[in-house]
Amino acid sequence: MIDHVHDLASVHDATERLLLAVGTLDNAAVTKASRLPGWTRGHVLAHLARNADALVNVLEGRPMYVSGAAREADIERDAARPLDVQLADLRETAARVQRVGAAPADWSRTVELRGGVTDRAARVPFRRWAEVELHHVDLDVGYELEDLPAEFTEREIGFLAARFDGHRDVPTTRLTTAGGRTWTTGGGAAGDPVEVGGPAAALLGWLAGRRDGSGLTVTSGTLPSLPPL
Template identity: 40%
Template sequence: MTNSTPTSPRTFEDARRWALIGAELISDAVAGLDDTGYAAPTALPGWTRAHVAAHVAANAEALSNLVHWAATGEPTPMYASPEERAAGIERGRALPAAELTAWLRRSADALEARMDRLTDEQWRHDVVTAQGRTVPATELPWMRSREVCVHAVDLATGVSFAELPAGFLAALCDDVAAKRAAAPGPAVTLKASAGGAWELPGDGEPVEVTGELHAITAYLTGRDAGLRAADGSPAPALAAWL
């Protein structure tokens, strides 16, 4: 895979800032939602806004477990099991609207406060993600920024990928393209109209797709961006990102 971006590679400070931006977008998106509002469908098949909000709140608590791991050296998995993770989302999405909103905001604030207390040395400690990857704790803000920024769009309250920082979009394209390059799929060359290109090696002749950076990000993450190939046909369908 070749990969170039319109901005510099992401930094730790970038990820901390994007995580705060995404959390604020989500908080604003759910402000005022009642039970009916939370029951509305989202961009994720089969999930209501309540499902997405519960998932994001549970993610903050799970990442807080990894912050505890980094701070103390005590192995603390994100989730006890995949079943426990799914059950937590189900419990959360059934909460009354006010309680779900409060949990979403409380968990986000607690995660940020715990990250603020980590020392430089603790940030360098290794932790293990829910996917079994061993990463330094400095990756946690990036993991959080992906969750809150992408799911702020998924809530379908009016937030779009176009409203997210360009640096975040380019970094996310890097991340997703690298993951997709290691899995089966169609060969696609993606070019952002303002600069930046990503190649997905795969089956068949490469299909060239050009579009705005926010549309390419939406496409790579499996969201419908309406992108078309150079010949006018729809961009090749991609498998699920996560």
């Protein structure tokens, strides 16, 4: 069951962790490369702020972004800002998410995200939680997939497994964590079922495109090549 109140609190905690970590940087460090190809840390921070605005738009019934081109232009515009401006923007936009999340609303309603994707409003806070946690790792400031809250890691594995479920390029794949949690994904591509196991962080890294799967064990078949998210 989705609990948007719990997830909003988790978003707040994750944002505070990120702000604390980013606050130890300096202006020069913000211009350094992140772990995302072609993006500096400043790009990641700008994206996080603009994503917060975009999700407020979604919850208030407006288009998430004016256009894909406008989204990219806004990130490029804001990427080179000094650290104090980045931090202020992140704080202000994060507070806006919390205010909108606290307002009375029908959380069972359907909302529209990018590219015509729809979801329940109640899942939007979890989507924001994923943005904050994964991009904190992408900043390359000492926060790793292994540091993510266990609850988040397992839920995001489930979310991504569902996203690839039935994908025409992914064979049926059974995922098993070292703790024994299992999910099944894929199923749209021909071939024998694939059995993949390993630490939860390694499974999440592979599903989220942050790791190549070398930390996983394939006991049946070949590790599938996942399409981009």
